[in-house]
Amino acid sequence: MAPMYPPQSRKMQVGVSTLGNGADIQSAAQAGGTAACRQLSSAFPSLLFSSDTAIYANQSHLPWSQTCLLSPSCVFLPQDAEDVAHAMRVIKRTRAPFSVISAGHMPVPGAASTDHGVMISLHDLKHRQLSKDLSVVQLGPGNIWQDVYDYVAPSGRAVNGGRYGQVGVGGLLLGGGIGFFSSQVGWGANSVVQYELVLPDSSIVLANATSHADLFWALKGGSNYFGIVTRFDVKTIPMGDAFYSGKIWTSASTLPWLNALNAYLAPGGGAEDVKAAIMPMIALTPSDGVYEVISLEFYADAVNEPKAFENFTAIDGPTLLNQSGVGPWTILPTALNTPAYAAKDKRQQFFTVSFKADPRAVSIVNHTVFDQARTTLQHVADLSISFSFQPISKAWIEAAKARGGDAMDLDPNDAPFIAGLMSSTWSNAADDAAVRDFSRKAATSIRQQTAALGLGHSFLYLNDAGVGQTPFRSYGNGGSLKRLQAIQRKYDRDGVFRNLLAHGFPLQ
Known part of the structure; x- marks a missing residue:
């Protein structure tokens, strides 16, 4: 009924x-x-x-x-x-x-x-359809990336989508999208060749490089302020086997891990290899002081133990996890599609801060987040806090511009840099304020300390941003916001999305 x-x-x-x-x-x-x-x-x-x-x-x-x-x-x-x-x-x-x-x-x-x-x-918008020549796949926003990968991989194709399989297609692409292939093809959004969307006036349009080109640009990082996207047409990448690795070391390996990360980010290091992608992170459980250093590695070729990751491979400390090999490119995102990650019974929070790829900045993060969390958040039960150092290479930004650019409009000359993600997971609502305040203060402190050393970077990655952060102000070093607002006003003359849509971040 x-x-x-x-x-x-x-x-x-x-x-x-x-x-x-x-x-x-x-x-x-x-x-x-x-x-x-x-x-x-x-x-x-x-x-x-x-x-x-x-x-x-x-x-x-x-x-x-x-x-x-x-x-x-x-x-x-x-x-x-x-x-x-x-x-x-x-x-x-x-x-x-x-x-x-x-x-x-x-x-x-x-x-x-x-x-x-x-x-x-x-x-329910889970449409998936490869073109006859396999170069483009149509995706409904209701898909999760794991289902997309399982669909395209048997045809020898990949898509530059989310690294975690449980993440949704719609949100990731509208916020930019960090993927395993980003140093080759830019943000996930840069692979979108056409959007089908419903505008605030309820009309249905196709936005691409020649029709509604202003919308086409705005949707690449501008989130859902301009309409409801009902289909993404996305370029695929020919792909077979790849190298994958997942390693977790105990705190005893912190110093060699930090040295390996700094070597990877240094000029001439592994980060300059466009086939290499890495997810280095530090994780802490403040209540018991358990501290781990982690490296998740992907190489877009069937090369065992690629030179790009040699400094991490050389770490000989005790490991809690050590798996690597060559196999179908989907192995790593599938492995990250774990029940624990997909579970929805916890309280979660992100905060983002960016800075230049420099050993001093990495040290600032380590001390500001983890040394302080051990004491400040020790009372918070069932809390895990991590910091991911996500390298954004010069090749990445150049690839984004070569594919038509995007609302984020980053300058290749300001790369490489780190788009840092501070992530917290806990159980009790009573601890919300403590976790939120700590994270906000830590992000602010990192930004101030790195800026004082000339290592700051203004970019705030929308998909990793937290409550109160203003990612749109960072786009194009502040130059994209007015253009985004003008496009929003053009297509939303009655203020339907501007006044009625619930959103994570204001377009201001």
Whole structure:
């Protein structure tokens, strides 16, 4: 039976912009949400789910982090772009708050859900279709990368998508996208050759290099401020076997690990090999002081123990994990697609900070995050905190520009640099403030200390950003924001996305 909603009242027709205080705004949001849910239920009785249904419970709990669970008035599960367009007409008419979710991996409250509004879940948009010549694959935003890789790999192809298989296609590509092939082809977004999207006025358009070229540029890193993407057409990469490695050392190997990382990042080091990709990180459990150093390595060729990683290979300390070899290129992302990583029963948080690839900057991170976390966060039960040093090479940025550029608009002359990710996982809501405040202060301190040494970098990678950070201000050294805002105003003249869309970061 279709969920039932009360008839629309006069109060439901009040627009948010006419209200004068917070209580009225909340009341209008509730009214708009109820009205939109009622109208969508009437039009799509099998696709609209109220809070007393199992599908609502499942979809509203899609977000990876427990900190991001909100209470939408209803969940809408469109099956194609036309369904999304109908939803946008209803939302515009009712002025209902709304959110858009694909896989829900961004751990920022409000990025993928909303209170009192419509959650549009793109979960069912799982279209996958390779072109006849295998050069392009069409992807629905509801796919996760593991499913994409399993689809293209048997045809001898790869896609520069997420390194973790559970991450969703939609969010990663709209935020840029760090992949194993980025030094060869740029950000994940740079491989998109066309977007199918529903605009705020509910029209369906194709954005590419020659049609709606301004949207085509903005969607490469500009997130979902411009419309709801219902299909990504993405270039593939011919790919067979590759080298993979996963190693975890105890704290006894910290110094040789740091030396290996610095050698990899140094001029002439492994980071200059465009086939090499690495995920070096430090992880700490503050409650017991357990400290590990980690290196996850990928090489886009069937070469055993590539020279690019020789300094990590040379570390002879005791390991907790040591696996490597040559095999199908999907082995590493599949191995990272673990139940523990996919679990949604924890509280998660990201913060990002960038800096030049320099040993002094690496040392600053080690002391600022891990030395202080041992004491400051020792009381937080079940907390794990890690810092990933994600190298962004000059070749990466040059490849991005060669493919038409993007909203991030980074300068190759400012590379290489590190896009750092500080990630925290814990269990208790009572510890939210302590973890958030520590992370914010640590990121600020790293930025200040590296800047004082001339090692700072302004870039904030949107997909790794945390609450209160402003990634759009960092794009193009501040030069992209006004252009993004102008494009947003052009396609959203009535302020539907600007005023009603729940988002992780303001376009300001």
